[in-house]
Amino acid sequence: MSALYGTYARSDLAFERGEGVRLYDQQGREYLDFHSGIAVNALGHADPHLVSTLKAAADKIWHTSNVFTIPEQERLGQRLVDLTFADRVFFTNSGAEAIECAIKTARHYFFAKGEPDRYEIIAFTGSFHGRTLGTIAAGGNPSYLEGFGPPMPGFKHTKPGDLEAVKALIGPQTCGILIEPVQGEGGVTAMSVEFMQGLRKLCDEHGLVLILDEVQCGFGRTGRFFAHEWADITPDIVAVAKAIGGGFPLGACLATEEVAASMVPGTHGSTYGGNPLACTVGNAVLDRITAPGFLDHVNQMGQRLGWHLQQLAQKYPDYVLEMRGKGLLAGIKIAPPVRDFVARLRDDHQLLAIGAGDNVLRLIPPLIITEADIEEAMSKLGAAFDAIEAETASTAAAS
Ligand SMILES: Cc1ncc(COP(=O)(O)O)c(C=O)c1O
Incomplete structure (x- = not known):
């Protein structure tokens, strides 16, 4: 048993190093970070x-x-x-x-x-x-x-x-x-x-x-x-x-x-x-x-993230119920329980995100993300919804 207070519902995952928008666990496995230590790592890791x-x-x-x-x-x-x-x-x-x-x-x-x-x-x-x-x-x-x-x-x-x-x-x-x-x-x-x-x-x-x-x-x-x-x-x-x-x-x-x-x-x-x-x-x-162009980049990426989330909502209307937030503090209210979904994203798709109230999935990447990172995150989200759909279909077929 851990010596620490039991105040956090921690995952066993422990990271060893980070670089930009990526984190690497103790086995060297790579994760895409749309969590940023809860909106802290604005410049990503190891800037x-x-x-x-x-x-x-x-x-x-x-x-x-x-x-x-x-x-x-x-x-x-x-x-x-x-x-x-x-x-x-x-x-x-x-x-x-x-x-x-x-x-x-x-x-x-x-x-x-x-x-x-x-x-x-x-x-x-x-x-x-x-x-x-x-x-x-x-x-x-x-x-x-x-x-x-x-x-x-x-x-x-x-x-x-x-x-x-x-x-x-x-x-x-x-x-x-x-x-x-x-x-x-x-x-x-x-x-x-x-x-x-x-x-x-x-x-x-x-x-x-x-x-x-x-x-x-x-x-x-x-x-x-x-x-x-x-x-x-x-x-x-x-x-x-x-x-x-x-x-x-x-x-x-x-x-x-x-x-x-x-x-x-x-x-x-x-x-x-x-x-x-x-x-x-x-x-x-x-x-x-405050470097020239930094906030323009955040603005642009916020708009791209919003656009990609809209596409996702259109493709998965049963799972994505509402869009929330502003810029790179984005959220989607989802149908599956958000706590389980965050764990699924982390463990099966190596995407780090975080839940918020009202069953909202919060996406708060480092402000240095690129559109390619956003596209990668969207494809991981899509794969997670596909996996839920396949599991639901196989449960229905079995019953
Ligand atoms: C809006 C807001 N205010 C205050 C706090 C508290 O900050 P800290 O955890 O650094 O004390 C948080 C932390 O998540 C927050 O999101």
């Missing part, structure tokens, strides 16, 4: 720029402390500020910590304005914000809350897409609205432009802060640097993680000067957050994502 940068940094300095100036952290923070709506950045090690910082920033903004009772955040059903006590309360998923005592107060939930329902929840204690522009774990649901713009308008009308969780959908995954750019809106706070480190644990909370101004010494902190090694890698990831 030469990331590897050489990390190796060089390892010879110099690994960790100091946030009580000293960390030049690579300053540089990454400034680059993110120059690129986005943000004026201030706090670095973390994970997505949940980035969301925690976002929640604390929003609440403290009102506290500092003399409105300490305004701490409530409106969030959405089907969302996922992490596994800390604060972020499971923000997500509101009963199965993640069960057994861990009373949920942290201060969150109200409603269905995404219904602006009137959001408006009805706004009260004197509301401080902000928290949403994933594309829900990942919940079922790969992209919010409409109208809904995102409506939320911005509601925040403006009621003096609330708009907090976006771009941990999964940000950093280029949808074909823009941030997914909210498709709606042409300016948020107040954005949480990012996953792709920002390309596989090195790193996250960040980005905010405007106005909301972040009260986060002074003593209000927040992290031992590791933004350490020299993490930020050196973060800068290398940013070099690649």
Whole structure:
């Protein structure tokens, strides 16, 4: 029996190395990676720029402390500020910590304005914000809350897409609205432009802060640097993680000067957050994502993936029920149970994908994929549906 906590339903498969969009197991068998360590490996595996940068940094300095100036952290923070709506950045090690910082920033903004009772955040059903006590309360998923005592107060939930329902929840204690522009774990649901713009308008009308969780959908995954750019809106706070480190644990909370101004010494902190090694890698990831043509490529591949999935849906209408997502955060709602289907793809067809809520198969390849990789994935998906069809036919014939 493993010595580890039994918190993950792990497969026995263990990988030894990776290269680009391919992973190789301990027997040398090749897998096509449409999973990306859950949207982390944006540049695939063993990207030469990331590897050489990390190796060089390892010879110099690994960790100091946030009580000293960390030049690579300053540089990454400034680059993110120059690129986005943000004026201030706090670095973390994970997505949940980035969301925690976002929640604390929003609440403290009102506290500092003399409105300490305004701490409530409106969030959405089907969302996922992490596994800390604060972020499971923000997500509101009963199965993640069960057994861990009373949920942290201060969150109200409603269905995404219904602006009137959001408006009805706004009260004197509301401080902000928290949403994933594309829900990942919940079922790969992209919010409409109208809904995102409506939320911005509601925040403006009621003096609330708009907090976006771009941990999964940000950093280029949808074909823009941030997914909210498709709606042409300016948020107040954005949480990012996953792709920002390309596989090195790193996250960040980005905010405007106005909301972040009260986060002074003593209000927040992290031992590791933004350490020299993490930020050196973060800068290398940013070099690649901001290189001319990179996001155009993601955009193009997102469109090609959408087109190929449509073809697949036409060929297998009994299996592919609905298309979901945006760019290279794509999903198909399928008829066969998604957990079994993910295992079948992995074990019989060497395609790595991942399930999401509502029986959706999530396809989140590295952003460097080519159309040939997409075609290969489609042929593996087709072969998996064919195999199910053949098994169903032979069971029917036998009975
Ligand atoms: C949208 C979103 N927010 C937050 C998180 C939590 O990130 P982490 O697991 O790095 O804490 C995740 C993780 O999957 C996520 O998808």
